[in-house]
Ligand SMILES: Cc1cc2nc3c(=O)[nH]c(=O)nc-3n(C[C@H](O)[C@H](O)[C@H](O)COP(=O)(O)O)c2cc1C
């Protein structure tokens with residue numbers, strides 16, 4: 154279990170975070186680490202996980218364990234995917250290329266953000282046939298939206314994760330204090346400047362007038378007028394399964410079902426959008442009661458280790474999205490760091506399964522949990 158001398162990488166989440174803080178400038182670090190307002194939502198995400206305690210069952214022959222899970226007809230090594238995280242170029246020069254390579258090597262699905270530092274085709278190219286999903290922030294320009302969907306499908310992304318909890322930007326006090334807005338200088342617009350529909354709307358190509366491209370991005374990115382009635386547009390433009398990310402309300406879970414979502418991601422965006430918001434884990438059981446197994450319900454916000462994964466799956470989630478931890482891995486050691494963070498999570502998950510008397514994902518249920 155020990156690491157060779159000279160190759161000491163962090164082990165715990167707190168250590169990765171602290172090493173990332175020491176290698177990144179304050180602006181990028183705070184953008185990644187921070188959240189909305191007083192960051193109370195970030196705290197409650199952790200409190201929610203702490204409020205559930207694992208209650209192991211013993212003498213159950215745990216000599217063989219299997220964490221594999223099947224979603225939308227594909228089997229993955231564990232119920233874990235890498236969450237869509239924007240502008241990874243601020244954490245490491247290779248950005249999403251490094252994270253995607255690490256995910257591909259381990260067979261973990263990588264969810265690419267719309268606002269990535271690298272274009273979606275370039276990310277797909279380093280992944281071979283490894284699993285990848287595309288996260289969509291739905292721009293207010295239908296040509297660009299349809300084009301992004303077309304490109305994602307052509308580049309082998311096998312699901313669309315539509316994020317609905319960012320009609321406008323959150324009130325992020327650290328970024329305001331730091332005067333940090335990477336989008337203002339065009340970080341994160343790679344999928345737009347390479348998009349034929351986007352380029353067709355510019356008078357000069359972005360290579361000749363970068364400022365005009367940034368302005369166009371700024372004018373089409375946010376789409377606060379979106380409503381449930383718009384969803385058929387997506388269906389019309391993609392054959393891929395559509396998951397809706399950012400559901401926290403039972404009424405919205407009902408609506409997601411009614412409008413034909415193929416999956417739901419219960420998420421509060423890692424506490425980055427609304428301060429004083431409910432923890433994702435706290436609403437997960439209510440959402441599951443509404444959905445009653447008709448579509449997969451995934452969750453994120455606050456997952457830091459193997460026991461957290463077991464808690465979410467035992468409550469009924471089909472899989473979890475792993476967020477900030479892998480970005481700290483990326484900042485500290487690029488592809489190696491992301492790989493190490495995922496491997497640590499998988500080993501911790503496997504050992505904790507054994508020590509709790511759990512042999513498979515199907516066996517995870519509430520009998521292994523008690524609420525504090
Ligand atoms: C730096 C950062 C950037 C993010 N960018 C996106 C994004 O582009 N699209 C998206 O749907 N969610 C985004 N999220 C939210 C994550 O997908 C996920 O919901 C969140 O990180 C979960 O919280 P946790 O990291 O604290 O576990 C971002 C989160 C962080 C920390």
Ligand SMILES: CCCCCCC(=O)C(=O)O
Nearest residue numbers: 239268319336374422425
């Ligand atoms: C103007 C672009 C906003 C992108 C938001 C990315 C995100 O989800 C996050 O920072 O959180």
